[in-house]
Amino acid sequence: MKHSVVSLTINGAERQMLVAPGSTLIDVLRESQGLTGTRRGCEQGACGTCTVLVDGKTAMSCMLPVETIEGAHVETIEGLTPPQGLHPIQEAFLQGFATQCGFCTSGMIMVAAALLAKNPNPSREDVVRAISGNICRCTGYEAIIDAILDAAVRIRSAAHAEAA
Amino acid sequence: MEKIDTSFFAKEREAELSVVGESVQRADARGHVTGRTQFYEDVTFPNTLHLKMVRSTRHHALIKGIDTEAAMKVPGVVRILTHKDVPNNWYTILKLIGVGPDDEPVLPEDRVLFMGEQICAVLAETPQAALEAARRVVVDYEDLPPVFDVEAAMTSTPFKKDGTNYFVYEGHNCRRIRFGDVEKGFAEADHVIEHRYESSPIEHAPTETTGCTAKPEGNGRITIYSNTQALYFTLDNMALILGVPFNKLRLVGGTVGGGFGGKVDVIVEPIAALGAMLTNRPVKYAYSRAEEMQVSSPRAAERIYIKDGVMKDGRIIARKITLYVDAGAYCRHSTYGTTKAAAHMPGPYTIPNVHVDAYCVYTNRTPSSAMRGFGVTIGDFALESQMDQIARFLDMDPMELRLLNAYRDGDMKAHRKKVDGAALVEVIQAAARQTGKQLAPRFAKMSSMTREG
Amino acid sequence: MARLKGRGVAAVNYPTGMNLGGDPSQALIHATTTGSFVITLSSVDLGQGIKTVGAQIAAETLGVPYESVMIDTADTDTGPHCMGTFASRGTHRIGNAIMMAAKEAREVMMCVAATELEVDAGDLVTDGKGRIHVNGAPDKGIAVLDVALAAHFKHGKTISGRGMYLKPKSEVVPETGEMDPDSCQAHACTIAEVEVDDETGDVTVLKMTNAYEIGRAMNPALAHQQIVGGAWMGISHALYETTEPYYPNRAHGPLDFSEYLMPGPGDIAEMDSVIIERPSSNGPYGAKGIGEMTANSPIPAIANAIFDACGVRVTSMPITPEKILRGLDALRGNPN
Amino acid sequence: MLQTVAMPGSVPEAQRFLSNLEGAIILAGGTVVMPVLNYGTDAFTSLVSLRKAGLSGISVETGKTTIGAATTLTELEDEKALAFLHPALDTIASPTIRNMATAGGNLFVKQPYGDLTVCLIALGAAATIAGAKGERIEPVEQTVSSGVKAGEIVTQVSFAMPAKDAFKFTKATRKAFNSAAIVTVAAVVVLEGGVVSSARIALGGVAKTPVRATSVEKALTGKLFDRAHVEAAAKEALKDIDPADDAYASAWYRARVTPVHVRRALLGE
Structure with a gap:
């Protein structure tokens, strides 16, 4: 078994790491980078808790061997969180009581971030589609859907305020 | 968002609260949305060993031998634990509250009673090495016939070393409720309505699987970072199994990625701690999703027969219930859950004659245990389906049938506890109001606080 | 092809707590010299919110801001010891222990404040905003922070309290089943509206109208979370979930979240829920346990609505399209 | 235990890795292989990733559409010229999985997944397979039923664009989104004057692999395309399927509802 060196840009910072063959992105994030906000839910690609952005698109980090994404830009919940305060999606989840146990929250927020980047004015059904790969066992989804719609409003009005 | 209808029980509601009753922000929400909430798995230690379990591939078999030679040769394997390593090899959660029996070994000695039962634990430097070594362990089985049906199990040959295929409650083969004279009730009833209800097992399916990391400390103690729902249950059971004084152990947890009752069993912690004691290294044991789905204990399947003596006007005067809880291979919390199921009968209704036989039955499947609504959820499905069948049979309004029989303050329940704080009448009235349904005047003005009407 | 609509009702009660082995929990509370209070527990938050509601109960009893x-x-x-988070016991048991601890701490706090203000402790009230003052005279008062400092540095007192709640063990009478298994009962009624596809047996839950009686909503937003999430789990249990789809045969047990069926965000029903409150005689501020009950009434309500829609009585959970279709076929005279 | 993850930059290089590395298999989007690896396996010890082997891309030309094997399902969704496939793609797993899963990988997904493949069979798509002795082209249907040999790589699939409104698709599921198939139906039905001049129908979820519903095709061809004829033809589907029990539904149920969903798919109900 031969380890290899992989470079990734993680939350804006270039990182090099020595990895065993087949090391998954979630292992690297959690274990060598200390970014534990990305949660391990199933390692089968079927729960979405480990969702991160790879080159701007959502990916389940449990199914990505890091050797195959050499040079990629990875964004996690830690990267989404601004230095001060909260990202509008985080604020919407907080205010909308869209978290219970909190284990699915990082993945949900990353999916929401990708959705809103692509579609700033999503319909309810767009939101439902976007989170359809993310399991939540506590909330019944309603508050999460509402929070993402609310986040879209927050982001649009912030952009509007900035433009004005 | 939330609606509170304050018109009910206005006199009983305490006035003048300032913080209680307010929708203050969740104390943990900011941690959740930033990913900073610390779950057990976020606490890591260098030099940690990973534990993976060799599991039974048979429903019911004798273990003729366990060959670990090839497994030990896998690079990175440190140790393989078997029953011989466990100081007190009984895993009996309810021992702490005086309920036995000792029926489940931590690691089995000579037989497995369900597919997926843990047999021996591989400790290795990486999860991959532990998984590979677990695949290399060869278990020699001699298959025995399994029993899967609860009623068949009641009469088939006992499959455990000791005892019966059902739990014995103080000399009875079931938990009994006896209230009034149910046979007399049936004789007096205008109609007798009898149906059978059933469920299959249900998984808690929390997004975070069950797990822990046990870490030996410099002072000789062991700290266990766990997502258990009950720290002291876990600590006390571990001490009994490991044969160490209680103060050798420290449990740290309290932040759990969903439980629903699935993290009340104490399965992972004792073995992880044993591994830590024997290797003097941190040991992590976390269920895979497949293990969480099929090996962690589910909500029990139940089979429930309800026989009701009913009068033409809708009054239920006798209810006989025969209930089987499918405990799976071992009792875990099922003995308690069966009692809870019995106590819940005959539902929120005042019925003068009640007879309940609730059986806690063992079968060769994954042991069931507590889950949200323990002992009650499936009973409610049966009871409330039965109420609908009665209403249809009598051509009565289903809400009014329930109101007619609803328990109210001062009534005596079948387990001889006097009702107080009842509000069944009011939730039915409130639901009717929400949907714009008009109840007959006598039901619209009923109250749980009085027997009038 | 027809989509058949139906409506079903169910009403349930649910016990708070377990006590067949005795059911205790403890809480300790102390004031820091910064005027904050720390509640020390060994209780577990699974997402239900004890870390939030426990602080609310303490703040209410102490008369201080939630944030402190x-x-x-x-x-x-x-x-200190806690039995654990299960049996809808958390808010009731731990809440009671916290309330008791907070009362004891409050007594010391008021006593120190009285000494500092040179008044009778019985004349003092808390304003809930971090001050203690003479009843009716808001100007004659002292900050909780200053009381905490005075207690520690001047009077040599700890502002602290011990809380304990025990529901004693109840022995069951083996012959009759006489027992005292719980502390109080919460209640729920659900009216479910469904649509059944008569060619496939597929069920869509259109709407759930729920009324929940929960003693006292300690935090209505959190209670609402339990209600919505619990009702969703009820739909899920009624129509989807099992680890053994061919029970009692053990074949084809699901291994992941694809195979283990639960309604996704695209399958949720419109929900209209109302809370009513009948405070319990023994819960903190009248609280009852709510977490478990919320999943229960939707299940039979859906089963009854399916019968109402299509005349098929499915008596085994989960109520799959297959079971309904077999029933429809039997009604149509094509038994399989 | 996994020894190597190879990242070939071309198909020939990928072929070399496949033949030289011990226990090597192809890694495409990873949505099938990685779950197996994560649980530990003796089935392979090396992975040859196609991510950078130049197999990604879509070309839509008159008469022929070609999809590189490593093209993701999201890339297919984003291709406006393939809008007719959108309703089908929308039913496959979740957007995140579609960001990862590939068109080529979909051919090798076990049932009751692999709905794109059902569509490709209905479209009469061909697979291009690179082997030791060069390339060969065969119907996707054949690739799916007999698989590829060790060392072979599916490099692309191609098909002729169906006539407007000729493509039909229905996937019966337990959940609105992100659900495996109970029955998947894809069809290309060409009408001339209200009469079916040709029909290619494929079914998923009802056999070990996606299958052609040749009995339905036969029953439909030459008939008036109305409810009565379609309903009668749909019943013929039972001759084409061999469903099995799984966690989603029983064989009985799948067989029972297959004609219903075939009819619904064809009529757009």
């Missing part, structure tokens, strides 16, 4: 109360849980070296 912190919960430190769960570590068995520091936190």
Whole structure:
């Protein structure tokens, strides 16, 4: 078994790491980078808790061997969180009581971030589609859907305020 | 968002609260949305060993031998634990509250009673090495016939070393409720309505699987970072199994990625701690999703027969219930859950004659245990389906049938506890109001606080 | 092809707590010299919100702001005993223990404040905003922070309290089943509206109207979370979930979240829920346990609605399209 | 235990890795292989990733559409010229999985997944397979039923664009989104004057692999395309399927509802 060196840009910072063959992105994030906000839910690609952005698109980090994404830009919940305060999606989840146990929250927020980047004015059904790969066992989804719609409003009005 | 209808029980509601009753922000929400909430798995230690379990591939078999030679040769394997390593090899959660029996070994000695039962634990430097070594362990089985049906199990040959295929409650083969004279009730009833209800097992399916990391400390103690729902249950059971004084152990947890009752069993912690004691290294044991789905204990399947003596006007005067809880291979919390199921009968209704036989039955499947609504959820499905069948049979309004029989303050329940704080009448009235349904005047003005009407 | 609509009702009660082996929990509380209070527990938050509701109960009892109360849980070296988070016991048991601890701490706090203000402790009230003052005279008062400092540095007192709630063990009479298994009962009624596809047996839950009686909503937003999430789990149990789809045959047990069926965000029903409150005689501020009950009434309500829609009575959970279709076929005279 | 993850930059290089590395298999989007690896396996010890082997891309030309094997399902969704496939793609797993899963990988997904493949069979798509002795082209249907040999790589699939409104698709599921198939139906039905001049129908979820519903095709061809004829033809589907029990539904149920969903798919109900 031969380890290899992989470079990734993680939350804006270039990182090099020595990895065993087949090391998954979630292992690297959690274990060598200390970014534990990305949660391990199933390692089968079927729960979405480990969702991160790879080159701007959502990916389940449990199914990505890091050797195959050499040079990629990875964004996690830690990267989404601004230095001060909260990202509008985080604020919407907080205010909308869209978290219970909190284990699915990082993945949900990353999916929401990708959705809103692509579609700033999503319909309810767009939101439902976007989170359809993310399991939540506590909330019944309603508050999460509402929070993402609310986040879209927050982001649009912030952009509007900035433009004005 | 939330609606509170304050018109009910206005006199009983305490006035003048300032913080209680307010929708203050969740104390943990900011941690959740930033990913900073610390779950057990976020606490890591260098030099940690990973534990993976060799599991039974048979429903019911004798273990003729366990060959670990090839497994030990896998690079990175440190140790393989078997029953011989466990100081007190009984895993009996309810021992702490005086309920036995000792029926489940931590690691089995000579037989497995369900597919997926843990047999021996591989400790290795990486999860991959532990998984590979677990695949290399060869278990020699001699298959025995399994029993899967609860009623068949009641009469088939006992499959455990000791005892019966059902739990014995103080000399009875079931938990009994006896209230009034149910046979007399049936004789007096205008109609007798009898149906059978059933469920299959249900998984808690929390997004975070069950797990822990046990870490030996410099002072000789062991700290266990766990997502258990009950720290002291876990600590006390571990001490009994490991044969160490209680103060050798420290449990740290309290932040759990969903439980629903699935993290009340104490399965992972004792073995992880044993591994830590024997290797003097941190040991992590976390269920895979497949293990969480099929090996962690589910909500029990139940089979429930309800026989009701009913009068033409809708009054239920006798209810006989025969209930089987499918405990799976071992009792875990099922003995308690069966009692809870019995106590819940005959539902929120005042019925003068009640007879309940609730059986806690063992079968060769994954042991069931507590889950949200323990002992009650499936009973409610049966009871409330039965109420609908009665209403249809009598051509009565289903809400009014329930109101007619609803328990109210001062009534005596079948387990001889006097009702107080009842509000069944009011939730039915409130639901009717929400949907714009008009109840007959006598039901619209009923109250749980009085027997009038 | 027809989509058949139906409506079903169910009403349930649910016990708070377990006590067949005795059911205790403890809480400790102390004031820091910064005027905050720390509640020390060994209790577990699964997402239901004990870290939030416990702080609310303490703040209410102490008469201080919610923000000044912190919960430190769960570590068995520091936190006193708790049976655990199950049996809808958390808010009731732990809440009671916290309330008792907070009362004891409040007494010391008021006593120190009285000494500092040179008045009778019985004349003092808290304003809930961090001050203690003479009843009717808001100007004659002292900040909780100053009381905490005075207690520690001047009077040599700890502002602290011990809380314990025990529901004693109840022995069951083996012959009759006589027992006292719980502390109180919460209640729920659900009216479910469904649509059944008569060619496939597929069920769509259109709407759930729920009324929940929960004693007292300690935090209505959190209670609402339990209600919505619990009702969703009820739909899920009724129509989808099992680890053994061919029970009692053990074949084809699901291994992941694809195979283990649960309604996704695209399958949720419109929900209209109302809370009513009949405070319990023994819960903190009248609380009852709510977490478990919320999943229960939707299940039979859906089963009854399916019968109402299509005349098929499915008596085994989960109520799959297959079971309904077999029933429809039997009604149509094509038994399989 | 996994020894190597190879990242070939071309198909020939990928072929070399496949033949030289011990226990090597192809890694495409990873949505099938990685779950197996994560649980530990003796089935392979090396992975040859196609991510950078130049197999990604879509070309839509008159008469022929070609999809590189490593093209993701999201890339297919984003291709406006393939809008007719959108309703089908929308039913496959979740957007995140579609960001990862590939068109080529979909051919090798076990049932009851692999709905794109059902569509490709209905479209009469061909697979291009690179082997030791060069390339060969065969119907996707054949690739799916007999698989590829060790060392072979599916490099692309191609098909002729169906006539407007000729493509039909229905996937019966337990959940609105992100659900495996109970029955998947894809069809290309060409009408001339209200009469079916040709029909290619494929079914998923009802056999070990996606299958052609040749009995339905036969029953439909030459008939008036109305409810009565379609309903009668749909019943013929039972001759084409061999469903099995799984966690989603029983064989009985799948067989029972297959004609219903075939009819619904064809009529757009």
